[in-house]
Amino acid sequence: MSADYSSSLEILIVDDEPAVRETLALCFTDEEHTTHAAANSTEALQVLEREIIDLAFVDLRLSDESGLDLISPLLEKAPWLKIVLMTAHASVETAVDAMRRGASDYLTKPLDPQVVRILAARQEAVRRLEKKIEKLEEDISRSSPEPLLESRNPAMKRLVEMARRVATSEASVLIRGESGTGKGVLAREIHAASRRADGPFSVINCPSLSAELLQSELFGHVKGAFTGAVKTQPGKIDLTSGGTLFMDEIGDLPAQIQPKLLRFIQDREYERVGDPKPRRADVRILSATNRDLEEMVEENEFREDLLYRLNVVEITVPPLRERPQDVEDLSESFLRFFAARHGRRVSGFTSAAQRFVVTYSWPGNVRELQNAIERAVILCESDHIGPELLGGSTAELAAAASRERSADLNDEASGAEDQTKRSLAEIEKSHIQSVVSSSDSLKEAADTLGISPTTLRRKREEYGLD
DSSP states (O other): OOOOOOOOOEEEEOOOOOHHHEEEEEETTSOOOOOESSSSSHHHHHHHEEEEEEESEEESSTEEEETHHHHHHHHHHHHEEEEEEESSSHHHEEEEEEHHHHOOEEEESSSSEEEEEHHHHHHHHHHHHHHHHHHHHHHHHSOOOOOOOOOOHHHHHHHHHHHHHHTTOOEEEEEEOOTTTTTHHHHHHHHHTTTTTOOEEEEEEESSSSSSHHHHHHHHHHHSSSSOOOSSSHHHHHOOOTHHHHHHHGEEEEEOTHHHHHHHHHHSEEEEEEEOOOOOOOOOEEEEEEEEHHHHHHHHOOOOOHHHHTTTTEEEEOOGOHHHHHHHHHHHHHHHHHOOOOOOTOEEOHHHHHHHHHHHOOTTHHHHHHHHHHHHHHHOOSEEEEEEHHTHHHHHHHHHHHHHHHHTTOOTTHHHHHHHHHHHHHHHHHHHHHHTTTTSHHHHHHHHHHHHHHHHHHHHHHHHHO
């Protein structure tokens, strides 16, 4: 785990002389840095148990100890830590030894406050560069294609334009939409277009953890705060300072955490679990939900004041079935991506498969479409994907529904549209039934469909499936 850098640093000063510790601390009184003092290696390591330290100034001679011997234990506890060795007895050999053990720089006594501040700023800049490299590597290694935000659908175009406008502000944004519509992708795009783009982008998946673990994941904890807390850990808020925190499925945020999050959004203050010390962080909050938060407020399941704070700007992502213009573009994009990823010579879809793609309602939205095409690319034994690889027996129903819809274009009877909708419902029902029957569990079926287990249960109840 690595530490994040913001405009303020947590600085550790390790020296056995109180006057030196005080002098170094005074160097940072006009800046927003926080300093911690230690007289020996034991105290220094104890500080690292309690705090997330960014930069350490370590004296070469600590009474009967050597500062050189402290470098490795410090880096073992905090691999991201920048260490500056201080000594009144400078030598080339000592400097080389310090660098070999992992020190970042070397400082000779007596200390010049201006030199100390410049050195601290230089080490901070180095860490910022490391964070940028980590972010680039993460982007390059991302294993899934991003759904296209460039859309031919008018509603989607307006949504993307709105997201780009709000990105330049500091406003909290609530992204609504069904599961699988790409809310997380939109949140990442807002971050990338913001003034925080060079900072970290972190994600909290609210339904994935218990209330206790989620609180620790969000705010961090100190050693001994609960059973299993063997060392101090920063939370996502700590690590995202200067960047954007995306809280996915915010409607599942436990009631006991809601007031803590509200306080952070209002005051930028929070406490780690087990530590009463207030902390501050500069983090922008984006959130997403597929639930009706207003209804949850009425049922006392979600705080109204928190909803107001989260919902400064609201963006609703339409489901894939409401933007058919995009289905073909997305399916072609996914086909190219997965063909290259899996080394398959698949170049397109048969006409029947194309009809299925544009006819099927895709209840799991973009995620289901992506999963279906990846599976089809892997199983395809020719250069074109056929309908049987996309939905089994549902392909014939899809083709039938397509023919019915074409015929209905010349039929002005009022029941034509209802008939098409019924046909599409049958396609969805048959597809769900087929996937469930071929899966080992409902969770596996939900993953294959690209929807949540809750949505799958609701769909099965809707269609009367066992």
